[in-house]
Amino acid sequence: MRTRSGDKRGDILKASIQIFAHQGFDCAKVASIAHEAKIATGSVYLYFQGKDEILDCLFEEFWDSLLATMKTIDDPAPMKRIEAQLGAFFDGLADNRAFSMIYLRDFHRFAARPSPRQESWLACLALGRAAFQEAALRPFDASDIALSHAYVFGGVRSALEHWMSHEELPRNLVRTRMLTMAIASIAALAKEIE
Amino acid sequence: MRTRSGDKRGDILKASIQIFAHQGFDCAKVASIAHEAKIATGSVYLYFQGKDEILDCLFEEFWDSLLATMKTIDDPAPMKRIEAQLGAFFDGLADNRAFSMIYLRDFHRFAARPSPRQESWLACLALGRAAFQEAALRPFDASDIALSHAYVFGGVRSALEHWMSHEELPRNLVRTRMLTMAIASIAALAKEIE
DNA sequence: ATCATAATTGAATAATGATTCATGTATCGA
DNA sequence: TCGATACATGAATCATTATTCAATTATGAT
Numbered sequence: 001m002r003t004r005s006g007d008k009r010g011d012i013l014k015a016s017i018q019i020f021a022h023q024g025f026d027c028a029k030v031a032s033i034a035h036e037a038k039i040a041t042g043s044v045y046l047y048f049q050g051k052d053e054i055l056d057c058l059f060e061e062f063w064d065s066l067l068a069t070m071k072t073i074d075d076p077a078p079m080k081r082i083e084a085q086l087g088a089f090f091d092g093l094a095d096n097r098a099f100s101m102i103y104l105r106d107f108h109r110f111a112a113r114p115s116p117r118q119e120s121w122l123a124c125l126a127l128g129r130a131a132f133q134e135a136a137l138r139p140f141d142a143s144d145i146a147l148s149h150a151y152v153f154g155g156v157r158s159a160l161e162h163w164m165s166h167e168e169l170p171r172n173l174v175r176t177r178m179l180t181m182a183i184a185s186i187a188a189l190a191k192e193i194e
Numbered sequence: 195m196r197t198r199s200g201d202k203r204g205d206i207l208k209a210s211i212q213i214f215a216h217q218g219f220d221c222a223k224v225a226s227i228a229h230e231a232k233i234a235t236g237s238v239y240l241y242f243q244g245k246d247e248i249l250d251c252l253f254e255e256f257w258d259s260l261l262a263t264m265k266t267i268d269d270p271a272p273m274k275r276i277e278a279q280l281g282a283f284f285d286g287l288a289d290n291r292a293f294s295m296i297y298l299r300d301f302h303r304f305a306a307r308p309s310p311r312q313e314s315w316l317a318c319l320a321l322g323r324a325a326f327q328e329a330a331l332r333p334f335d336a337s338d339i340a341l342s343h344a345y346v347f348g349g350v351r352s353a354l355e356h357w358m359s360h361e362e363l364p365r366n367l368v369r370t371r372m373l374t375m376a377i378a379s380i381a382a383l384a385k386e387i388e
Numbered sequence: 389a390t391c392a393t394a395a396t397t398g399a400a401t402a403a404t405g406a407t408t409c410a411t412g413t414a415t416c417g418a
Numbered sequence: 419t420c421g422a423t424a425c426a427t428g429a430a431t432c433a434t435t436a437t438t439c440a441a442t443t444a445t446g447a448t
Contacts, residue, residue: 001414001415001416001417001422001423001424001425002413002414002415002416002422002423002424002425002426003414003415003416003424003425004424004425005414005415005425008425026220029404029405029406030405030406030407031405031406031428034428039426039427040426040427040428041406041407041427041428041429042407042408042409042426042427042428042429043425043426043427043428044407045406045407045408046425046426050406050407051406051407105302108299141362141363142362143360143362143363144363144371146356146360147353147356147357147363147368147371148371150352150353150355150356151349151350151352151353151356151371151372151375152349152375153352154348154349154351154352154353154355155346155348155349155352155379156345156348157348157352158344158345158347158349158351158352159341159344159345159348161344161348162340162341162344162345163341166337166340168335168336168340169335169337169338169341174341176386177338177341177342177383177386178345180379180382180383180386181342181345181346181379181382181383182379183382184378184379184381184382184383185349185374185375185376185378185379185382186375187378188374188375188377188378188379189371189374189375189378192370192371192374195392195393195394195395195444195446195447196392196393196394196395196396196443196444196445196446197394197395197445198394198395199395199444199445202395202396223434223435224435224436224437225435225436228398233396233397234396234397234398235397235398235399235436235437236396236397236398236399236437236438236439237395237396237397237398238437239436239437239438240395240396244436244437245436245437
């Protein structure tokens with residue numbers, strides 16, 4: 001017998017963040033990830049099915065962690081909750097530049113492959129939409145909620161992307177302004193639909 | 195001697211929209227594009243340097259056309275101008291589902307490759323930022339303008355993406371709501387910065 | 389009609405890189 | 419100490435496809 005030593009799975013995940021962030025998922029070679037993780041190329045396949053699964057696991061970790069944070073947000077005022085949720089999302093990414101690059105470029109790959117690893121992501125979506133629903137004061141169509149939710153997350157995502165590639169503004173200012181715009185757009189829509 | 199017959203370049207561009215939209219840029223085979231365009235694989239290389247250049251030309255056409263539209267927008271009220279610009283952007287994409295898929299998935303590739311083909315795109319950006327600047331009533335930092343611009347375009351992009359993949363709401367409603375949210379977020383930021 | 393030349397073809401090339409697997413190694417129980 | 423077995427290796431395999439290019443065809447000029 002022989003037992004696994006060290007946390008190779010973790011090493012691979014850490015290494016893959018560096019490699020994916022710098023090369024992009026497409027150009028990232030499994031061999032580079034293995035090299036960065038200081039293991040042999042083939043060993044990657046002892047821990048993951050393949051390159052795709054590594055990416056899925058990275059996103060799974062991100063959404064697991066965000067879900068945990070979101071579950072602690074329980075302000076009774078829905079607008080405050082939305083603000084806190086968006087803030088947490090922003091922070092989760094802004095705290096981690098390398099992963100953010102991957103999020104911005106490759107999230108669609110994760111989203112496009114239905115799998116049990118999406119569980120936390122979907123739960124986050126549900127929590128977000130619930131807050132939007134409540135903020136509307138009276139029943140929105142689910143489709144209206146989903147639309148404004150999409151708009152706001154797209155805006156946040158894009159503000160983040162802009163900040164990461166330019167960074168003239170201090171992070172906190174970006175965060176504040178992003179929240180200002182988000183809240184204003186939700187409020188305006190809620191009013192329009194009334 | 196022999197002269198070129200038909201508009202093969204145009205055929206290739208049209209075909210590539212179909213292929214890129216359905217397979218995605220990465221999975222799209224040059225051979226498929228050629229097949230769709232009813233020409234031989236090798237002929238593609240008589241008209242384009244390679245796969246990348248085809249994509250660049252698609253985006254160039256889109257921004258050329260949007261720039262032409264934007265140049266006709268001359269309302270003296272900057273908020274009205276912004277609204278018209280965003281509307282034109284939305285329409286340009288919503289009128290063309292297949293191209294929109296490509297825009298949503300692969301625009302970053304175009305943006306990442308500096309080239310003269312970006313000229314119209316950059317001109318559109320400049321017109322947009324100019325309107326934002328004016329809407330602010332007093333001088334914003336360029337970085338503030340760029341940030342809100344990024345936020346708004348990200349929101350619009352995302353609303354469009356959502357609509358394309360769900361389409362429960364009629365297009366016009368999506369357009370209106372998108373504009374409502376966009377204007378509100380810009381106004382809120384302008385006020386906050388004052 | 390014939391030639392010269394540009395346009396067109398599509399099979400062959402060549403590079404890439406994910407994945408496999410034969411081989412070697414470390415750890416455990418006895 | 420000695421199998422037995424799971425862990426680990428990384429060179430070789432294999433599939434994929436963008437791109438090339440030798441061969442072919444169509445067109446215009448003479």
